[in-house]
Amino acid sequence: MEPIKSFKELSARLTAVGRKRVALANAVDEHSLEAITMAIKAGFVEAYLVGSAEVIKQFDFLQTPDVAPYVHITDIADTLEATVEAVRKVKEGEADVLMKGLVNTDVLIRAILDKEKGLLPPGRVLSFTASFQIPKYHKLLFFADPAVIPSPNVEQREAIIKYTIATARKFGVQQPKIALVHATEKPSPKIQYMNDYLEIMERYRNGVFGDVIMDGPVDVFLALDKERGAIKKVPTPVLGDADIVIFPNFEAANAFYKALISFADAEMGGMLEGTSKPVVLTSRSEDIQSKFNSIALACISANE
Amino acid sequence: MEPIKSFKELSARLTAVGRKRVALANAVDEHSLEAITMAIKAGFVEAYLVGSAEVIKQFDFLQTPDVAPYVHITDIADTLEATVEAVRKVKEGEADVLMKGLVNTDVLIRAILDKEKGLLPPGRVLSFTASFQIPKYHKLLFFADPAVIPSPNVEQREAIIKYTIATARKFGVQQPKIALVHATEKPSPKIQYMNDYLEIMERYRNGVFGDVIMDGPVDVFLALDKERGAIKKVPTPVLGDADIVIFPNFEAANAFYKALISFADAEMGGMLEGTSKPVVLTSRSEDIQSKFNSIALACISANE
Numbered sequence: 001m002e003p004i005k006s007f008k009e010l011s012a013r014l015t016a017v018g019r020k021r022v023a024l025a026n027a028v029d030e031h032s033l034e035a036i037t038m039a040i041k042a043g044f045v046e047a048y049l050v051g052s053a054e055v056i057k058q059f060d061f062l063q064t065p066d067v068a069p070y071v072h073i074t075d076i077a078d079t080l081e082a083t084v085e086a087v088r089k090v091k092e093g094e095a096d097v098l099m100k101g102l103v104n105t106d107v108l109i110r111a112i113l114d115k116e117k118g119l120l121p122p123g124r125v126l127s128f129t130a131s132f133q134i135p136k137y138h139k140l141l142f143f144a145d146p147a148v149i150p151s152p153n154v155e156q157r158e159a160i161i162k163y164t165i166a167t168a169r170k171f172g173v174q175q176p177k178i179a180l181v182h183a184t185e186k187p188s189p190k191i192q193y194m195n196d197y198l199e200i201m202e203r204y205r206n207g208v209f210g211d212v213i214m215d216g217p218v219d220v221f222l223a224l225d226k227e228r229g230a231i232k233k234v235p236t237p238v239l240g241d242a243d244i245v246i247f248p249n250f251e252a253a254n255a256f257y258k259a260l261i262s263f264a265d266a267e268m269g270g271m272l273e274g275t276s277k278p279v280v281l282t283s284r285s286e287d288i289q290s291k292f293n294s295i296a297l298a299c300i301s302a303n304e
Numbered sequence: 305m306e307p308i309k310s311f312k313e314l315s316a317r318l319t320a321v322g323r324k325r326v327a328l329a330n331a332v333d334e335h336s337l338e339a340i341t342m343a344i345k346a347g348f349v350e351a352y353l354v355g356s357a358e359v360i361k362q363f364d365f366l367q368t369p370d371v372a373p374y375v376h377i378t379d380i381a382d383t384l385e386a387t388v389e390a391v392r393k394v395k396e397g398e399a400d401v402l403m404k405g406l407v408n409t410d411v412l413i414r415a416i417l418d419k420e421k422g423l424l425p426p427g428r429v430l431s432f433t434a435s436f437q438i439p440k441y442h443k444l445l446f447f448a449d450p451a452v453i454p455s456p457n458v459e460q461r462e463a464i465i466k467y468t469i470a471t472a473r474k475f476g477v478q479q480p481k482i483a484l485v486h487a488t489e490k491p492s493p494k495i496q497y498m499n500d501y502l503e504i505m506e507r508y509r510n511g512v513f514g515d516v517i518m519d520g521p522v523d524v525f526l527a528l529d530k531e532r533g534a535i536k537k538v539p540t541p542v543l544g545d546a547d548i549v550i551f552p553n554f555e556a557a558n559a560f561y562k563a564l565i566s567f568a569d570a571e572m573g574g575m576l577e578g579t580s581k582p583v584v585l586t587s588r589s590e591d592i593q594s595k596f597n598s599i600a601l602a603c604i605s606a607n608e
Contacts, residue, residue: 136567146487150495183450183558191454220562221589228566228589251556254487256563258524262532263440264567285525285532 003172005139007267007293010171010300014044019070020299022280023095025086025111026079027051029102030059032282035291036099037061042292044299046070048095050086051102052077079103080111087111090277091119096302099280099295112275119275125149125159128281129167130270131297134260137224142168142176143245146253148272154196157246158203163273164244165212170300178209179223179242180216181252185234187217193248213237220245220256269293271301278302307476309443311571311597314475314604318348323374324603326584327399329390329415330383331355333406334363336586339595340403341365346596348603350374352399354390355406356381383407384415391415394581395423400606403584403599416579423579429453429463432585433471434574435601438564441528446472446480447549450557452576458500461550462507467577468548469516474604482513483527483546484520485556489538491521497552517541524549524560573597575605582606 004010014020024036027049033056039045049056053075056062062071074089076082083103089095098119100108112119113126120126128147131140144160145152152160161178168176180197187194197216204214215236222229226240247253260266268290272279278298282291308314318324328340331353337360343349353360357379360366366375378393380386387407393399402423404412416423417430424430432451435444448464449456456464465482472480484501491498501520508518519540526533530544551557564570572594576583582602586595 134567150487150492181555181559183454183554188454220559220566225562225566231589247559248555249553250487251485251552252559255485255524255551255556256559258529259560259563260567262524262529263438263564263570266567284537285535 001172003139003174007133007269007296010293010296011042011044014296014299015042017044017303019044019046020097020302021046021048021095022097022099022295022299023048023050023086023089024099024101025050025108026082026101026103028055031284031288031291032099032101033059033062035282035288035295037067038288038292039295039299040067040070045295046072048072048074048086048089050074050076050082050089080107083108083111084117087114087117087119091117095277097278097280097295097298098275099298100282105281108281112272112279119277119279121276124274125152125156126272126274127160127163128270129164129273130257130268131167131171131293132257132260133267135265139243140171141224141245142243143247143253143257145247146250146257149250151193151249152196154199157196157200158208159274161200161209161244161246164246165209167273167297167301168243170303173243174211176212176243177238177241178212178214178244178246179218179238180214180246181220181223182217182248183219185218185222185232185236216246267293269297271298273301305476307443307478311437311573311600314597314600315346315348318600318603319346321348321607323348323350324401324606325350325352325399326401326403326599326603327352327354327390327393328403328405329354329412330386330405330407332359335588335592335595336403336405337363337366339586339592339599341371342592342596343599343603344371344374349599350376352376352378352390352393354378354380354386354393384411387412387415388421391418391421391423395421399581401582401584401599401602402579403602404586409585412585416576416583423581423583425580428578429460430576430578431464431467432574433468433577434561434572435471435475435597436561436564437571439569443547444475445528445549446547447551447557447561449551450554450561453554455497455553458503461500461504462512463578465504465513465548465550468550469513471577471601471605472547474607477547478515480516480547481542481545482516482518482548482550483522483542484518484550485524485527486521486552487523489522489526489536489540520550571597573601575602577605
């Protein structure tokens with residue numbers, strides 16, 4: 001298949017594939033319900049709302065004929081219980097995607113990490129993968145991790161990179177180009193993560209990541225800006241054409257992501273990975289379109 | 305004075321003040337000579353070019369009647385010797401600003417750091433300060449440090465912040481708003497630099513930074529995006545209106561800065577600080593406008 005190049009294309013592709021079942025933990029806030037309703041109307045979601053039925057039924061937009069048939073309510077008023085039940089639905093195959101409603105992120109994460117009832121298989125690493133549609137970039141960009149692990153170790157880095165590769169493949173990117181980002185293209189031996197990068201590059205050469213093209217350390221210009229990158233005259237197979245950027249720490253990923261949102265008109269979608277099924281965990285400061293994109297990202301990742 | 309809000313205003317202000325003397329180390333490359341010529345034509349620079357006179361005289365644009373009177377050549381063909389001489393001119397008060405020509409950054413830095421002949425007074429910290437003009441931000445933004453110190457300690461952070469404050473004041477910002485940036489507004493006690501931020505905030509409350517408004521940790525949205533920041537409902541005096549952003553490490557500052565250049569049509573100028581006089585150190589991947597802005601930034605910083 002041709003790679004998906006925009007969130008609009010993503011939505012169309014998902015609708016063609018059919019509806020995914022999304023379990024919404026404590027589904028009582030307007031923001032997440034509006035986003036899930038958009039996804040129902042777009043034709044790619046069937047919603048399993050866990051929360052107070054009394055509250056949920058007050059949202060008129062859930063009652064329209066194009067939405068109501070795809071909404072199922074499990075009436076649990078207690079936030080923690082509702083969260084645990086939504087997690088159970090996903091764990092036992094009754095839903096394909098978990099989504100956060102009106103519940104504190106810490107509470108949801110604890111439910112996900114619960115060894116018996118949670119969603120993180122042993123040995124897996126929790127990470128946040130985001131996809132970006134940037135007006136001045138020629139394709140969708142995937143990156144990790146702006147939110148979960150401050151300074152990953154090399155095993156965590158390998159896991160995080162593998163998740164983003166798997167996600168890019170779901171978008172039809174056959175041979176993803178991956179840039180390991182540093183402030184410059186010069187390896188700085190004194191910096192701790194530089195050894196991780198060298199080790200990751202060694203594993204890449206040994207085939208650990210499959211059919212991908214990887215280079216690092218490179219800077220953001222080399223990874224994503226053909227014109228400015230070319231001036232550096234540093235030969236790199238990712239030059240200005242990376243599908244995936246991996247940052248050394250979560251502060252760098254976070255600053256990059258918020259700069260793009262606030263100042264470059266970027267649209268984004270994000271999800272938690274590492275879990276047996278993707279988790280949509282949007283934040284208050286995101287607009288409705290980003291929340292919709294996040295649901296779409298999780299739904300395509302939940303595809304077999 | 306009213307704060308300077310754009311690089312165009314900066315240029316006009318400098319022209320009104322009068323020419324600054326810029327010493328250019330190994331002034332034999334077209335890029336730096338073009339930028340210095342722009343600054344001469346704009347009326348705020350008198351250039352002291354140190355390098356091979358034979359090479360320098362081949363650049364016709366230095367010979368025009370509006371430029372030639374402000375160009376002085378010291379004929380030294382050897383790169384290292386030319387660099388040392390340019391540094392000497394600045395050290396001995398024959399020039400107000402040092403600028404890098406065709407010389408490896410490492411060589412220039414070594415000349416600057418030389419204990420006897422260099423420009424870094426004992427106890428001072430070398431840092432890179434940048435100013436940004438972002439189309440979607442309502443004023444100039446200052447930040448540090450995307451290039452020099454990977455992970456500053458608390459004393460280095462204090463020094464870096466003081467430099468950016470001094471720079472903002474030269475632009476007429478009376479009471480700069482400073483945001484100490486983290487991935488979220490929640491202090492994460494396990495993260496090393498969080499103790500630095502707490503200590504810096506304590507010093508701020510004790511008046512160490514003078515008449516400024518400081519807050520941290522905050523994220524990029526709280527610091528620079530009034531709309532998205534407000535949704536978080538976190539009370540902060542810098543909300544969406546920071547003049548200065550300080551990043552926890554140089555990878556974050558670097559990713560932020562390159563995202564803005566590549567995708568948000570930002571214009572930037574940058575310089576080294578900590579030295580007795582500002583140092584312009586542009587890189588090949590910068591366009592001529594950025595180099596011109598960097599000269600202007602250094603010239604206003606050299607003002608008494």
